[in-house]
Amino acid sequence: MISEKMIRLAGNSSAIRAMFEEGNRLAALYGRENVYDFSLGNPNFPAPPSVKQAALDILQNTDPVYLHGYMSNAGYPEAREAIAASLNRRFGTSFSAANVIMTVGAAGSLNIVLKTLLNPGDEVIAIAPYFVEYGNYVNNYDGVLKVVRAREDFQIDPEAVAAAVTEKTKAVIINTPNNPTGVIYSAETLRALGEALERKQEEFGTSIWVISDEPYRELAYDGAEVPWVTGIIRNSIVCYSWSKSLSLPGERIGYAVVPAECDESELILTALAIANRVSGCVNAPSLFQLVAARCADETTDLSGYDTNRRLLYDGLTDAGFECVFPQGAFYIWMKTPEEDDRAFAERAKKYNILVVPGASFAWPGYVRLAYCVARQTIERSMPGFRKLAQEYGRNGK
Ligand code: PLP
Numbered sequence: 001m002i003s004e005k006m007i008r009l010a011g012n013s014s015a016i017r018a019m020f021e022e023g024n025r026l027a028a029l030y031g032r033e034n035v036y037d038f039s040l041g042n043p044n045f046p047a048p049p050s051v052k053q054a055a056l057d058i059l060q061n062t063d064p065v066y067l068h069g070y071m072s073n074a075g076y077p078e079a080r081e082a083i084a085a086s087l088n089r090r091f092g093t094s095f096s097a098a099n100v101i102m103t104v105g106a107a108g109s110l111n112i113v114l115k116t117l118l119n120p121g122d123e124v125i126a127i128a129p130y131f132v133e134y135g136n137y138v139n140n141y142d143g144v145l146k147v148v149r150a151r152e153d154f155q156i157d158p159e160a161v162a163a164a165v166t167e168k169t170k171a172v173i174i175n176t177p178n179n180p181t182g183v184i185y186s187a188e189t190l191r192a193l194g195e196a197l198e199r200k201q202e203e204f205g206t207s208i209w210v211i212s213d214e215p216y217r218e219l220a221y222d223g224a225e226v227p228w229v230t231g232i233i234r235n236s237i238v239c240y241s242w243s244k245s246l247s248l249p250g251e252r253i254g255y256a257v258v259p260a261e262c263d264e265s266e267l268i269l270t271a272l273a274i275a276n277r278v279s280g281c282v283n284a285p286s287l288f289q290l291v292a293a294r295c296a297d298e299t300t301d302l303s304g305y306d307t308n309r310r311l312l313y314d315g316l317t318d319a320g321f322e323c324v325f326p327q328g329a330f331y332i333w334m335k336t337p338e339e340d341d342r343a344f345a346e347r348a349k350k351y352n353i354l355v356v357p358g359a360s361f362a363w364p365g366y367v368r369l370a371y372c373v374a375r376q377t378i379e380r381s382m383p384g385f386r387k388l389a390q391e392y393g394r395n396g397k
Contacts, residue, residue, distance in 0.1 A: 009136065019354060026352050036381035037354045038369035041179065041330065043247040045304050045372065051246055054294040058287060067290070073283050074273040075102025075255075079293040083255055086296035091228040093259070101256045101272045102284035105249070106215040109239035109256045110137050112275035113211055114171070116268055118143040122170040127156050129333070129363035131179050131213070143170070147362050154181040154324060154333070155189045162196040167204045172197065177216040177226060180361050180368035181333040182326020184220060187227040194233035201235070207263040210236040215254070216329040218245035218299040221306050224327045230259045237262060242292050244330070244372075245299045253288040305330050308371040311378050316369075319386045320394025330372040333358075337392035341367055347391065351384030 001007075019039050026035045058067065074080065080097035087093050103109035114124070120142035126134045128147045138145045148164045151157045161172060172193075176185040197208050212229040217240065220226050230236045241254030256272055258265050276283055283289075312332055316323050322335040334355075336344040341357040341364050348355055348367075358366035371378065389396055 005139070019356070022349065023354055026349070026354075030352055033376075033380070035352045035354070036377050036384065038371070038373065038377075038381075039354045039356050041244070041370045041372060042249060043244060043300070043330075043372045044374055045247055045300055047247045048295070048298055048300055050295055050298060051248070051291060054291045055287060058290045058294075062290070067286055069286070071283055071286065072273065073277040074269075075100070075284055076286070076289050076293075079289040080255075082293035083257075083296050087257065089297070091231060093228070093230065095257060095259070098269065099257050099259060099265075101258075101269065101276065102289050103239070103241075103254045103256055103276065104281045104284055105243055105252045105254045106213060106239050106241035107133065107137070108252065108276075108279075108281055108284070109241065109254045110134075110173070110211065110213060111140060112272050112279060112281075113209075113237055113239060113256055114138060114141050114143065115275040115279065116271040117170050117209060119170075121168060123166060123168045124170060125161055125164055125172040126362075127161070127172075127174060129154075129180050129358060129361035129366070130173070131175060132360050132362075134173055144168075149363075150181075150183075154178065154183040156185060156193055158189070158192040158196040161193060162200055165197070165200040165204070165208065167206060169200070169204075169206070169208050171209045171211050173211045173213060174229070175213040175216075176229075177220060177326075177328025179216065179329055180331045180356075180358075180363075180366075181324050182329050182331050183324065184224055184226050184327045187232060190227055190229060190232040194236075197233070197235070207235060209262065212236055212238045214238055215241045215244045219302065219305065219330060220328040221302065221309060222327070226328065230257070230261075234261050235263055237268070242288075242295075246292075246295060247300050248288065251285060251288045251291075253284055253292050255284075304375070305372065308373065308375055308378055311375065312369065312371045315378065315382045316385060318397040319382070320389040320392075320396035321385070330370060332369045332371060334367050334369060336365055336367055337389070337394060339365055341365055348384075348388055351381075351388055353381055353384050353388070 080100040084095035118141040124138045243249035324333040345357045355367040
């Protein structure tokens with residue numbers, strides 16, 4: 001018999017698999033262009049041309065033994081240095097290469113941080129609605145995920161977080177800009193969270209690290225600022241990737257940055273590099289460490305996402321649905337006109353529309369729509385959304 005944990009996971013993944021299969025089934029019946037799949041956060045916009053240029057240049061002009069060889073588990077020193085310098089330029093920090101560990105995407109970053117921090121039974125707080133994989137990542141290290149609900153405006157409720165802290169709490173995972181709500185946590189929210197956690201750390205005589213998961217940092221609209229968390233919360237670590245900001249999810253490239261002010265920062269940094277190794281990743285992909293280092297100050301062109309954001313938000317609200325207007329990321333968080341979000345998502349399939357029920361983010365009564373899709377997908381889906389709204393007696397504009 002294989003691992004019981006994996007048997008459970010294999011069983012649980014069937015909902016996501018079913019969504020994939022449903023997309024394929026509908027595409028076979030009606031044609032791919034007539035299926036409106038808003039379920040996946042896979043950018044439909046290409047990486048900027050500078051990424052390809054950097055990759056070609058590095059491939060042509062770097063010693064292949066160096067480029068394709070093993071390296072320090074923490075990553076190439078010049079990549080770590082370039083990222084520290086980029087962060088310092090943009091956020092007024094004073095990091096050096098020593099504060100940065102190159103990782104296998106944000107998922108790899110979160111995993112090595114949790115592996116480093118958790119003993120079995122340690123608690124990690126997540127703010128609902130949250131990215132469903134947090135539960136799996138915490139479970140990888142036999143931690144216990146505790147869920148604290150966000151406020152009505154989907155900002156963190158610092159006092160609710162403080163109330164959930166016990167002597168076993170090791171970390172709080174936050175995600176800004178947020179998947180699934182598109183909300184950016186304000187400096188005020190972060191300050192209040194930091195203060196509440198300082199109080200709790202003093203009360204219990206423990207360390208509680210805030211892990212800020214930031215793959216959407218660069219995806220902020222209308223000039224919105226995404227506050228730099230380590231400048232506000234003393235005991236915080238940032239997990240980042242270029243999966244979304246440079247449309248590189250398949251390249252698996254990201255980093256963790258641990259400021260010197262963090263409790264046990266030196267030990268954590270040593271342990272993160274070892275965690276890269278013993279988790280079997282060994283190091284982040286070599287070519288894309290160097291590409292990311294060259295493109296560290298760049299982001300994808302946001303105009304396509306912004307157009308989609310407005311198109312989908314306006315279309316849905318005009319049809320009579322209630323949505324959170326997203327400040328960042330590429331998701332719309334929509335209230336379902338019936339309480340049962342799974343039933344709503346099921347009903348949407350009648351119009352070849354695929355959305356993710358809020359229950360998957362521990363927040364029923366909503367669905368998530370990813371708008372990192374072709375603009376035509378949004379335009380062509382609108383008659384279906386209008387009919388769907390009408391089924392609930394909403395006639396819209
Ligand atoms: N965190 C959040 C909130 C995400 O939405 C995702 C991916 O969708 C990840 C982490 C994982 O990112 P990566 O592909 O860089 O591992």
